[in-house]
Amino acid sequence: MTAGRDTPEGVAGGPVRHVPVLAPAAVSFLGVRDGGRYIDGTFGAGGYTRQILDAAPGATVIGLDRDRTAIAGGFGLVDASGGRLTLIESTFSVLDEVTEGLVDGVVLDLGVSSMQIDDPDRGFSFRNDGPLDMRMGADGPTAADVVANASERDLAHVIGTLGEERYARSVARAIARARAESPIRTTRALSEVVGSVVHSRPGEIHPATRTFQALRMLVNDELGELAAALVAAERVLAPGGRLVVVSFHSLEDRMVKTFLADRAGGPGVSRHQPEAVREPPSFTVLTKKPVIADEAEVAANPRARSAKLRAGERTTAAAQRREPPLPSVPTLDDILRG
Known part of the structure; x- marks a missing residue:
């Protein structure tokens, strides 16, 4: 960063x-x-x-x-x-x-x-309205695709695990209700949905911070x-x-x-x-x-x-083969397959 x-x-x-x-x-x-x-x-x-x-x-x-x-x-x-x-x-x-x-x-x-945060067209920031993208590269599903296709349960799991959001279930429920009425395609729209159930005091991080973080981490693996x-x-x-x-x-x-x-x-x-x-x-x-x-x-x-x-x-020792363990969350493929 x-x-x-x-x-x-x-x-x-x-x-x-x-x-x-x-x-x-x-x-x-x-x-x-x-x-x-x-x-x-x-x-x-x-x-x-x-x-x-x-x-x-x-x-x-x-x-x-x-x-x-x-x-x-x-x-x-x-x-x-x-x-x-x-x-x-x-x-x-x-x-x-x-x-x-x-x-x-x-x-x-x-x-x-x-640079990515400050460009509204990249969709990383909840402070500037833009398309709900969040991709660091140019390929693959966007955050809007995840929000539109993930089940409420998977959304809660991703937001709670990757975003460490303690109100993940409430956020996922609010997203599911909102998208049933109208697609969530912009950063402002998602920020407002999250803000309807997560509230912060003056001086604390923005209510949508952890949800945006979780989606960004998932979209970019x-x-x-x-x-x-x-x-x-x-x-x-x-x-x-x-x-x-x-x-x-x-x-x-x-x-x-x-x-x-x-x-x-x-x-x-x-x-x-x-x-x-x-x-x-x-x-x-x-x-x-x-x-x-x-x-x-x-x-x-x-x-x-x-x-x-x-x-x-x-050191001079040979490289080891074990890979670091990863938290168990749904993959993008799992989410898009439903």
Whole structure:
């Protein structure tokens, strides 16, 4: 997630439109060095990539993003980088398939970017009316498709699990009643339906926040993508390479924490295995506790308040095969099939 704030021109060239959350900490944990190869799995507005390029004149970056608009917006930085930046339109779940050879660092900045939130046509925000889309890429079902086709029970399950909304059943019931009268096709329409049953006090998050979050995560399979990306990063990182992940959701942070603990041989998924079959640790955990934004950063960018950074360093052991567990929720295919 990036913050929409104007900043001075960067060494790599061009105006810096957005500053990523916890950028100094992320670049520090990456251990950027001259000649190193790095993957920015969530290129966005190029904030992390720019800082990596600025940190070491000989470093190179492969930037990935499933959003074609983000890739197109990075062409100027590609030109200014002098051949040190390559952009690829791709999800980060296959980062090991779209890169050649091992790399020295992988950084993932999860969630939705400010550019996507601030564009009403993308349908991510309940504050600006627009089509109920929420897709980070250009393919697949939209949030409107989910709202129109999911059963009331599945809606409650998705909103309660992915959005951690305690009024999920009431929200699902309200959506079912509203769509029976008229299709819910816009962000404002959905926000008003949710607001009819969820109320917040001044200073609290918007009543529709958790419902929108749940639908966005489902439409983009964000937890499935993250699980695959963690395993892919393990395969592509050279010994001593660093994995840095900035998350904004408790489910994402828990997945990263469990993955690193498991791969480090600590209390993770593998604790249920007999000692005889435990695999050698493939990571060393660098962050015993998550790194969070300080008061100054939160004041400058309120979206940083929920950010948590975790990092690990690759050992010489072979990559493991176990994949991180995922919460049990209906899939998009299940929902559209009814």
